[in-house]
Amino acid sequence: xxxxxxxxxxxxxxxxxxxxxxxxxxxxxxxxxxxxxxxxxxxxxxxxxxxxxxxxxxxxxxxxxxxxxxxxxxxxxxxxxxxxxxxxxxxxxxxxxxxxxxxxxxxxxxxxxxxxxxxxxxxxxxxxxxxxxxxxxxxxxxxxxxxxxxxxxxxxxxxxxxxxxxxxxxxxxxxxxxxxxxxxxxxxxxxxxxxxxxxxxxxxxxxxxxxxxxxxxx
Amino acid sequence: xxxxxxxxxxxxxxxxxxxxxxxxxxxxxxxxxxxxxxxxxxxxxxxxxxxxxxxxxxxxxxxxxxxxxxxxxxxxxxxxxxxxxxxxxxxxxxxxxxxxxxxxxxxxxxxxxxxxxxxxxxxxxxxxxxxxxxxxxxxxxxxxxxxxxxxxxxxxxxxxxxxxxxxxxxxxxxxxxxxxxxxxxxxxxxxxxxxxxxxxxxxxxxxxxxxxxxxxxxxxxxxxxxxxxxxxxxxxxxxxxxxxx
Numbered sequence: 001x002x003x004x005x006x007x008x009x010x011x012x013x014x015x016x017x018x019x020x021x022x023x024x025x026x027x028x029x030x031x032x033x034x035x036x037x038x039x040x041x042x043x044x045x046x047x048x049x050x051x052x053x054x055x056x057x058x059x060x061x062x063x064x065x066x067x068x069x070x071x072x073x074x075x076x077x078x079x080x081x082x083x084x085x086x087x088x089x090x091x092x093x094x095x096x097x098x099x100x101x102x103x104x105x106x107x108x109x110x111x112x113x114x115x116x117x118x119x120x121x122x123x124x125x126x127x128x129x130x131x132x133x134x135x136x137x138x139x140x141x142x143x144x145x146x147x148x149x150x151x152x153x154x155x156x157x158x159x160x161x162x163x164x165x166x167x168x169x170x171x172x173x174x175x176x177x178x179x180x181x182x183x184x185x186x187x188x189x190x191x192x193x194x195x196x197x198x199x200x201x202x203x204x205x206x207x208x209x210x211x212x213x214x215x216x217x218x
Numbered sequence: 219x220x221x222x223x224x225x226x227x228x229x230x231x232x233x234x235x236x237x238x239x240x241x242x243x244x245x246x247x248x249x250x251x252x253x254x255x256x257x258x259x260x261x262x263x264x265x266x267x268x269x270x271x272x273x274x275x276x277x278x279x280x281x282x283x284x285x286x287x288x289x290x291x292x293x294x295x296x297x298x299x300x301x302x303x304x305x306x307x308x309x310x311x312x313x314x315x316x317x318x319x320x321x322x323x324x325x326x327x328x329x330x331x332x333x334x335x336x337x338x339x340x341x342x343x344x345x346x347x348x349x350x351x352x353x354x355x356x357x358x359x360x361x362x363x364x365x366x367x368x369x370x371x372x373x374x375x376x377x378x379x380x381x382x383x384x385x386x387x388x389x390x391x392x393x394x395x396x397x398x399x400x401x402x403x404x405x406x407x408x409x410x411x412x413x414x415x416x417x418x419x420x421x422x423x424x425x426x427x428x429x430x431x432x433x434x435x436x437x438x439x440x441x442x443x444x445x446x447x448x449x450x451x452x453x454x455x456x457x458x459x460x461x462x463x
Binding site: 028031032035036037038039040042049050051052053158161162164165168169170172175177178 | 268273276277278279358362363365366367369370372373374376377381382385422423425
């Protein structure tokens with residue numbers, strides 16, 4: 001089965017915008033993939049003039065908030081400019097052809113990459129000379145730049161939501177039969193590349209087993 | 219004979235899916251554009267019992283607009299397109315009184331502008347030999363893909379420009395100087411060239427069905443700023459009784 005991958009357009013945002021933006025994007029993806037019975041819930045963003053849709057599933061809401069907390073924590077500890085969060089949907093199948101009895105494996109059929117570029121908050125400009133204390137235009141240009149940046153982020157966020165809609169419309173054949181008719185129908189995982197719960201470490205371990213790394217064979 | 223029975227049964231299932239697809243689409247569109255049709259509020263409350271009819275496409279929307287009840291009366295042919303015009307209605311200021319201009323909305327002249335035109339259709343491709351071998355799985359696939367399409371329709375309703383004036387009307391406790399109305403037909407006159415130039419078109423990917431395909435498209439005005447919908451309503455001056463300076 002093909003694993004369809006969607007790299008969402010990169011969003012430039014400040015720290016305080018991360019939670020709302022991630023909620024909006026993650027919930028929108030889930031709304032299009034929770035193919036069981038759903039009571040849609042419209043949610044207005046506080047920072048932007050955008051309304052998105054939640055599934056109204058309390059467990060999902062809680063898991064999303066936990067992952068966003070982890071992501072924010074990671075961003076604060078590793079303030080790299082570019083960050084990513086990955087939402088994957090998979091099927092659980094019995095692994096064939098191995099000597100491990102009844103081993104289950106995850107077959108990923110769709111992965112979404114949410115790309116965030118953190119920007120520093122602009123500070124007010126001020127200058128002092130030796131001869132006199134002069135504050136020049138304390139925040140006007142910064143406020144204007146923030147306003148422009150905020151409008152650009154809102155437009156980009158809308159583009160990302162359109163991108164999600166286009167993707168789910170164009171690619172439907174790879175979606176497996178619906179296993180669960182209530183709410184969140186497909187098993188999923190949300191990973192932050194580089195953190196402990198990501199598959200990165202496990203992938204490395206598997207590659208070492210396959211290539212027979214000297215330290216593993218001895 | 220079994221084969222013929224199977225074909226008949228599958229055709230009936232598809233007809234059911236198509237019929238409910240058309241009415242669900244209409245429900246989603248009108249629910250998100252015409253406040254006067256759904257005065258009780260927007261999202262169905264959790265815990266509210268779900269009617270069997272509302273479980274179609276696993277999207278619980280609650281009670282539908284009255285237009286849905288009337289739809290079955292006129293929409294006998296499932297292959298006819300369902301064309302939904304979302305119409306912005308604005309009053310024309312009455313300029314006969316120079317000192318106290320009043321809006322003629324609801325009482326006098328008004329202007330109607332189509333700000334969105336939705337077309338939901340089951341396009342048929344007439345075949346001599348229907349595909350029986352895949353029909354059992356194909357109606358399930360069609361149903362699954364319809365669920366996804368209707369989810370994206372629901373989301374799209376909230377992203378298009380007309381959603382803002384709809385929300386403004388929903389939240390407006392006092393009168394507004396505009397309203398949103400609708401027309402549902404199976405045939406309509408094409409847009410004028412001037413209207414076409416300001417309309418943008420979006421086609422949702424169609425869903426294959428054994429004898430045709432399910433299609434949704436929308437033509438919409440990208441820019442509504444020319445209608446001044448965000449300006450506050452002007453009220454005529456009133457004499458305040460018992461005013462104390």
